[in-house]
Amino acid sequence: MSHTVLVCDDAIFMRTMISDILAQAGFEVVGEAETGREAVERYRKLKPDLVTMDIVMPDMGGIDAVREICKEDPDAKILMCSAMGQQALVVEAIQAGAKDFVVKPFQPSRVLEAVQRVLG
Amino acid sequence: MDLSRYAALFQTESREHLGSCAQALLEWERDLKATEPVVTVFRGMHTFKGMAAAMGFNHLTELAHRTETLLDVVRSDPGSASRELLDLLFRIVDALEAGVPEAVAGGDGKLDFTPLLDELTNASAASAPTGSWAIPVREDRPAPAAGGGRLVRVVIRSGTAMRGARAMLAIRKAEALGKVNTIRPPASTFEQEEFDGKLSFRFEGRSSDASLIAAVQSAGDVGSVQVGEETAVEEPGRKVERRRQIRIDLRRLDALMNQVGELVVAKGRLSELAAVTDSPDLKAVAARIQRVTSEMHGEIVQARMTPVWQVFDRFPRMVRDLSRQLSKRVAFEVEGEENEMDRAILDEIGDPLIHLLRNAVDHGIESTAERKKRNKPAEGRILLSAMRDRTSVAIRVKDDGQGIDRQKVLAKAVKEGHLPSGTTTLTDDQLLRVLGRPGFSTAKSVTDVSGRGVGMDAVLSKVRALGGSVELETAAGEGSTFTMRLPLTLAIVRALLARVGDERYAVPLAGVAETVEFNPVLVASLEGKEAFVLRQELLPTVRLRERLGVIGTRPVGKAPTIILQVGERRCALVVDALVGQQEIVVEPFDAPKGMLPIFTGATILGDGVPALIVDPAALV
Numbered sequence: 238m239s240h241t242v243l244v245c246d247d248a249i250f251m252r253t254m255i256s257d258i259l260a261q262a263g264f265e266v267v268g269e270a271e272t273g274r275e276a277v278e279r280y281r282k283l284k285p286d287l288v289t290m291d292i293v294m295p296d297m298g299g300i301d302a303v304r305e306i307c308k309e310d311p312d313a314k315i316l317m318c319s320a321m322g323q324q325a326l327v328v329e330a331i332q333a334g335a336k337d338f339v340v341k342p343f344q345p346s347r348v349l350e351a352v353q354r355v356l357g
Numbered sequence: 358m359d360l361s362r363y364a365a366l367f368q369t370e371s372r373e374h375l376g377s378c379a380q381a382l383l384e385w386e387r388d389l390k391a392t393e394p395v396v397t398v399f400r401g402m403h404t405f406k407g408m409a410a411a412m413g414f415n416h417l418t419e420l421a422h423r424t425e426t427l428l429d430v431v432r433s434d435p436g437s438a439s440r441e442l443l444d445l446l447f448r449i450v451d452a453l454e455a456g457v458p459e460a461v462a463g464g465d466g467k468l469d470f471t472p473l474l475d476e477l478t479n480a481s482a483a484s485a486p487t488g489s490w491a492i493p494v495r496e497d498r499p500a501p502a503a504g505g506g507r508l509v510r511v512v513i514r515s516g517t518a519m520r521g522a523r524a525m526l527a528i529r530k531a532e533a534l535g536k537v538n539t540i541r542p543p544a545s546t547f548e549q550e551e552f553d554g555k556l557s558f559r560f561e562g563r564s565s566d567a568s569l570i571a572a573v574q575s576a577g578d579v580g581s582v583q584v585g586e587e588t589a590v591e592e593p594g595r596k597v598e599r600r601r602q603i604r605i606d607l608r609r610l611d612a613l614m615n616q617v618g619e620l621v622v623a624k625g626r627l628s629e630l631a632a633v634t635d636s637p638d639l640k641a642v643a644a645r646i647q648r649v650t651s652e653m654h655g656e657i658v659q660a661r662m663t664p665v666w667q668v669f670d671r672f673p674r675m676v677r678d679l680s681r682q683l684s685k686r687v688a689f690e691v692e693g694e695e696n697e698m699d700r701a702i703l704d705e706i707g708d709p710l711i712h713l714l715r716n717a718v719d720h721g722i723e724s725t726a727e728r729k730k731r732n733k734p735a736e737g738r739i740l741l742s743a744m745r746d747r748t749s750v751a752i753r754v755k756d757d758g759q760g761i762d763r764q765k766v767l768a769k770a771v772k773e774g775h776l777p778s779g780t781t782t783l784t785d786d787q788l789l790r791v792l793g794r795p796g797f798s799t800a801k802s803v804t805d806v807s808g809r810g811v812g813m814d815a816v817l818s819k820v821r822a823l824g825g826s827v828e829l830e831t832a833a834g835e836g837s838t839f840t841m842r843l844p845l846t847l848a849i850v851r852a853l854l855a856r857v858g859d860e861r862y863a864v865p866l867a868g869v870a871e872t873v874e875f876n877p878v879l880v881a882s883l884e885g886k887e888a889f890v891l892r893q894e895l896l897p898t899v900r901l902r903e904r905l906g907v908i909g910t911r912p913v914g915k916a917p918t919i920i921l922q923v924g925e926r927r928c929a930l931v932v933d934a935l936v937g938q939q940e941i942v943v944e945p946f947d948a949p950k951g952m953l954p955i956f957t958g959a960t961i962l963g964d965g966v967p968a969l970i971v972d973p974a975a976l977v
Contacts (some may be wrong), residue, residue: 319519325548327522331529337577338526340518346641354577 239263240356243279245270245299246291246318255289255318258345259352273297277305280313287355288315290335292326300330307334314355318343364461366604367412371457374401374408376670378450383673386443395438398446399428405453414460416468417453423477424449430481445476447674506538506561507584511573513554514580516652520554521547526576528558534572535562554580607700610661617654618942624650625939625963651940658699658846665743665752666694668707672714672741679718686725686735687718692742698750699846702823706752706843709816713754713839714739716813721758721837731834733757749825749842749867757836761829766791773797786925789829793817816841821974824850824865824943824957826923850943852970853919854936854962858907861968863941863960864930868973870922875931889929891920896929899976904953926977939963943970 242264246252256266268283270276274297280288288306292299299317306313317330317338327338336355339348378401385394406421424446431438456468511527513520524547531537540558547556560569566584573582624646631643669691680687722728722737729735740755767783770776770791776783783791791797792813816839820827825843844850844867852863853872879890880898888895919930941960957972 319522324519324521324550327519328525328544328548331522331525336526338519338522344641344644345637346645351577354575357575 239265240286241265241267241283242287242289243268243270243276243283243285244289245273245276245294245302246289247271247294248291251291251318254343255348258343258348259289261345262349262352264352271295273299273302273305276302280306281309284310286314287352288313289318290315290330291318292320292323292330300326300333303330303333303335316351316355364412365606367408368457368461369604371405371408372454373667374405375450375454375457377401378405379447379674380670382443382446382450383677385438386440389438389440389443392432395428395432399425399432402428409460412460414465416465416470417456417460420449420453420456420470420473423474427477427481442480445473445480449473449477506536506559507566507569508557508586509560509569509573510557510581510583511555512580512582513556514578514652515554515655516648517554517578520578521549521552523576523578524552524554524556527556527573527579530572530576531558531560531569534564534569535560537561560584605660607661610657610700614657614661617650617657620650621654621940621942622961622963626965629963654940661700661846662697663700663703664695664697665703665750666691668703668710669694669741669743671707672710675711676714676718676739679715680722683719684724685718685722685737687722687737687739690738690740692740693744696743696745696750698745698843702843702846705819705823706841709819709841710741710752710754712813712816713841714741717754717756717758717837721756721760723759727759745845749844752841752843753838755836755838760833760835760837761788761792761831762833763788763831770794770797785829785831788831789813789817789827792829793827821972822957824867826974828925850941851938852941852960853938854968855901855917855919855930855932856934856936857901857905857932858909860907861936861962861966862901862932863939863962863968863970864919864921864973865970866938868921868923868977870920870927872935873918873920873929875916875918875929889918889931891929894927896920896927897977898929898931900931901971902931902933904955921973921977923974923977928977930971930976941968941970 242256242259244252244255244259244266246255246269252269256269260266264287267285268279270279271294273294276288276290276294276299277297290299290303294302297305303315303317306315311334313334315335317327317335318341319327319330319338320341327335330338337351339351378398381394381397381401385391385398402421402425406418406425409417409421431442452470452473456465456470459465459468509531511524513523513527517523525544528537528540528544537558537560541556542552546552562569564572569584570582573579624643627643627646631640634640673689673691676687676689717739722739723731723733725735728737738757740753742753742755744751744753763783766788767776767780770783771778771780775791775794775797776787793816794814797814817827820841820843823843825841828840828842829837830840831837851866853866853869854861854863856862873891875889881888881890881895887898887900889898890896916931916933917935919932919935921928921930939962941962943958944960955972955975956969957975958970959967960970962968
């Protein structure tokens with residue numbers, strides 16, 4: 238059975254790109270979220286194997302969403318999607334419970350390496 | 358046992374130990390009651406003796422042994438050393454240094470140390486050896502850092518994005534197994550982009566070393582993980598401990614470097630192919646090879662890096678001897694000797710530095726009487742320093758002497774036709790160029806020390822051959838500073854590829870300030886020559902096409918222009934087209950006779966076509 242993924246990003250472009258990369262590698266994208274609040278709600282409902290999380294999103298950012306999700310499910314496997322220059326935020330997200338991160342611009346190989354690490 | 362295999366090792370290691378003896382003798386000379394230097398000389402002599410004995414070099418062994426015996430006596434009675442004794446020790450170290458290569462060449466039996474041995478006998482207060490071979494052990498190991506548990510040292514791979522975040526992940530992985538404390542550097546550092554990817558922490562938990570290492574590695578992009586105590590800890594604020602290294606025959610590294618050079622060329626070709634392919638797999642492989650190759654290159658360059666003290670160490674002694682010979686008082690200081698550069702470059706800069714230091718002592722620093730007259734401290738100062746920035750090392754020789762006499766140089770240069778008559782001023786830069794003319798010297802008489810007029814010329818050409826540049830700052834009565842700017846490493850450099858006619862040429866990026874469009878409207882005249890106006894600055898213009906004598910017509914109108922910069926000097930280099938950037942492997946170069954002196958070497962481009970490498974320093 239393929240792994241299920243929830244993709245959280247406020248940009249459709251990024252969601253599409255990440256979904257494509259993951260779908261091509263055999264993952265099943267079961268849901269998308271545009272805001273941190275949506276991410277938390279969908280996670281509760283869908284219980285996906287993996288979450289990709291943008292850092293900057295409206296209505297609750299990615300880091301707060303990570304905190305919320307991990308409070309309910311400490312084993313949640315969350316992969317942060319960040320841009321150059323956001324190192325401090327990524328460090329914060331990891332402290333909040335994120336399991337790995339990738340840096341934009343995404344190289345599919347790097348994304349998949351990180352996903353493999355997160356899913357162990 | 359075939360000892361010849363060890364000869365090279367013996368030679369390098371001896372040099373190191375005798376070098377540290379000489380260094381310690383200098384310290385000892387400054388304070389005859391000091392005990393630390395005695396111990397250092399004793400230990401160096403003892404180690405050297407052991408190695409010489411193992412090689413079967415009996416004459417070297419005997420001299421070292423007798424010296425050690427004497428030192429043992431002195432050691433037990435600090436303060437008994439005299440200047441005469443130190444002079445003798447200096448001469449012994451010199452004799453041993455000179456004897457090493459001879460012995461290695463098979464001439465140990467011919468070494469005659471009788472006079473020195475006789476002096477040793479006379480100097481020995483107690484003629485009988487004490488029989489104590491015990492080596493004082495210096496307590497190098499620092500107190501264990503606060504917090505218990507195993508020490509874990511992690512290096513995040515260089516070139517990785519967000520190494521700090523990676524480091525934080527590594528710590529989280531370890532925390533999943535047990536307790537983590539004493540994180541160094543503090544975790545707050547991880548948020549900074551400058552974090553260099555090296556961290557350590559202490560781990561308390563039941564997990565085995567192996568599973569701990571596996572956990573940390575699962576953070577991704579981890580270059581290395583080591584569990585266990587360090588043998589020597591570098592503490593900030595303390596003088597940097599000279600690191601012990603394993604010895605590898607330099608030829609091995611050179612061979613490896615050449616192979617990596619080949620790999621870089623092949624990688625270049627692969628990247629070109631990947632750029633035009635539709636296969637995402639090929640693109641991915643090419644990108645991966647690209648990353649691995651540059652990491653590999655980085656590692657090998659790192660392995661060839663050698664701290665500059667290996668060359669600097671001999672200078673305190675040289676300056677001391679020189680200043681004595683010239684009856685001058687000179688305080689010699691060295692800074693930044695822990696900075697590292699490529700062994701191949703380091704080996705080449707000894708001679709230029711000797712020239713600069715000799716000049717500083719001989720021509721720079723005034724006599725004590727003269728200095729008093731000018732209200733300067735009686736003791737002159739010479740500072741030798743090494744400073745590293747991202748792509749180069751600046752090595753500086755600074756003295757507080759009389760400075761270079763501009764008018765004298767000017768007069769002589771005009772008289773000898775190096776400068777047009779009527780020239781009345783000389784900038785520091787022009788001054789350096791005049792001094793660098795072959796055979797130019799203003800010294801009234803040729804002394805034993807310097808002033809034969811070969812110095813500056815040799816310095817400039819050597820540094821240029823290494824891809825570096827020299828700068829001069831001098832002020833009358835205040836002193837002179839010579840700065841040699843050298844690349845960190847030879848062999849592989851990033852270059853801008855430019856096309857002229859059918860040929861491509863490589864311009865090392867280190868000499869490129871920027872690229873602009875050449876606009877014929879913005880051409881002015883500078884001393885009768887074509888000059889390009891760039892943001893109100895007049896730049897001498899070199900049209901590469903014309904300089905090379907390329908047949909055919911230049912594309913009309915605007916043309917790409919590379920602004921070259923070496924030190925403060927700039928010029929505009931007009932080419933037909935810019936092709937792109939590439940890592941190139943610099944091949945040693947014997948310029949054919951009659952070739953334009955504007956090339957430093959050649960390289961093979963990714964597609965197998967050779968290209969010449971332009972020397973920015975020759976054009977500006």
